[in-house]
Amino acid sequence: MKDTQEYLTSKGIHSTQQRIAIMNYLMKHHTHPTVEEIFLALNPKMPTLSRTTVYNTLKLFVQHDAIQTVNLEGENARFDADTDMHAHFHCVRCGAIIDIPLTCLSDLGNLQANPALQNYDIKQTHIDFKGICPSCKTSEK
Amino acid sequence: MKDTQEYLTSKGIHSTQQRIAIMNYLMKHHTHPTVEEIFLALNPKMPTLSRTTVYNTLKLFVQHDAIQTVNLEGENARFDADTDMHAHFHCVRCGAIIDIPLTCLSDLGNLQANPALQNYDIKQTHIDFKGICPSCKTSEK
DNA sequence: CTGTTATTTGTACTTATTTCATTTTTTAAT
DNA sequence: ATTAAAAAATGAAATAAGTACAAATAACAG
Numbered sequence: 344m345k346d347t348q349e350y351l352t353s354k355g356i357h358s359t360q361q362r363i364a365i366m367n368y369l370m371k372h373h374t375h376p377t378v379e380e381i382f383l384a385l386n387p388k389m390p391t392l393s394r395t396t397v398y399n400t401l402k403l404f405v406q407h408d409a410i411q412t413v414n415l416e417g418e419n420a421r422f423d424a425d426t427d428m429h430a431h432f433h434c435v436r437c438g439a440i441i442d443i444p445l446t447c448l449s450d451l452g453n454l455q456a457n458p459a460l461q462n463y464d465i466k467q468t469h470i471d472f473k474g475i476c477p478s479c480k481t482s483e484k
Numbered sequence: 485m486k487d488t489q490e491y492l493t494s495k496g497i498h499s500t501q502q503r504i505a506i507m508n509y510l511m512k513h514h515t516h517p518t519v520e521e522i523f524l525a526l527n528p529k530m531p532t533l534s535r536t537t538v539y540n541t542l543k544l545f546v547q548h549d550a551i552q553t554v555n556l557e558g559e560n561a562r563f564d565a566d567t568d569m570h571a572h573f574h575c576v577r578c579g580a581i582i583d584i585p586l587t588c589l590s591d592l593g594n595l596q597a598n599p600a601l602q603n604y605d606i607k608q609t610h611i612d613f614k615g616i617c618p619s620c621k622t623s624e625k
Numbered sequence: 626c627t628g629t630t631a632t633t634t635g636t637a638c639t640t641a642t643t644t645c646a647t648t649t650t651t652t653a654a655t
Numbered sequence: 656a657t658t659a660a661a662a663a664a665t666g667a668a669a670t671a672a673g674t675a676c677a678a679a680t681a682a683c684a685g
Contacts, residue, residue: 443598466615471609502633
């Protein structure tokens with residue numbers, strides 16, 4: 344709780360009840376939730392919370408680089424408290440969205456060193472994979 | 485026109501006027517258009533064309549792997565007739581979406597060989613960059 | 626031709642997200 | 656404390672992308 348508040352402050356975001364609750368939720372659940380999931384999870388303990396506030400707050404967090412957006416084909420916007428560069432794997436069977444660490448510089452650096460990107464000013468890199476996750480693969484046949 | 489038709493056939497898609505027109509448009513314009521852009525471009529010459537047909541047709545093309553979807557944060561779905569693996573660069577200044585070739589296997593293979601992905605069955609890989617494109621960078625200061 | 630199937634069309638609907646005016650909460654100053 | 660001012664939250668209404676569906680049209684086989 345205190346950590347959450349400190350984190351928000353460090354990102355230049357003024358703390359409020361709802362902001363802390365939302366950020367806290369994202370820090371505890373690495374499931375890349377949608378707006379609706381966050382709203383439904385918090386609503387029982389914060390009955391006055393409105394969806395609009397969830398939308399506004401998430402947008403604010405993204406603007407202050409406190410969280411990341413995860414955009415997957417055909418899916419609603421999802422959010423991720425981990426702003427370090429990492430890829431996502433989207434399982435088409437179970438729907439899970441799994442974080443994939445990128446071994447710093449080796450994988451990513453290689454990509455960005457692509458000669459075709461020489462004159463580009465890269466601010467963000469998004470990488471995502473789609474397929475079948477290990478646990479679905481095992482329980483398959 | 486004939487090429488377009490042959491291409492559709494090779495993908496197992498039955499040709500119709502509207503399907504040819506839409507695929508043709510995508511093959512001639514590498515701008516990664518949205519549904520609306522395609523509709524507005526074709527409508528003058530095909531006044532009876534409906535948006536629904538554009539939606540249906542694009543979905544059909546994607547299912548038959550004749551085109552690719554391009555999903556960018558905060559953008560509507562966009563479409564790309566080039567189904568070869570390549571990345572996209574999204575310029576935040578001019579809005580252009582530029583194809584970035586990946587030097588086969590070296591860049592991409594490196595990524596997918598990531599130890600964290602060992603037990604995943606990868607069906608698709610999406611890579612996109614966000615930042616400022618060379619021409620905007622030049623005309624900047 | 627004629628009946629059958631595939632495709633297209635347009636309207637109505639759903640649903641995610643945004644807008645905005647009002648209310649509530651927070652902050653700072655008296 | 657009290658109050659004025661600013662910031663944030665709320666909820667209802669608007670917007671817009673995309674989908675469902677039934678009717679109309681076109682393509683096709685016999």
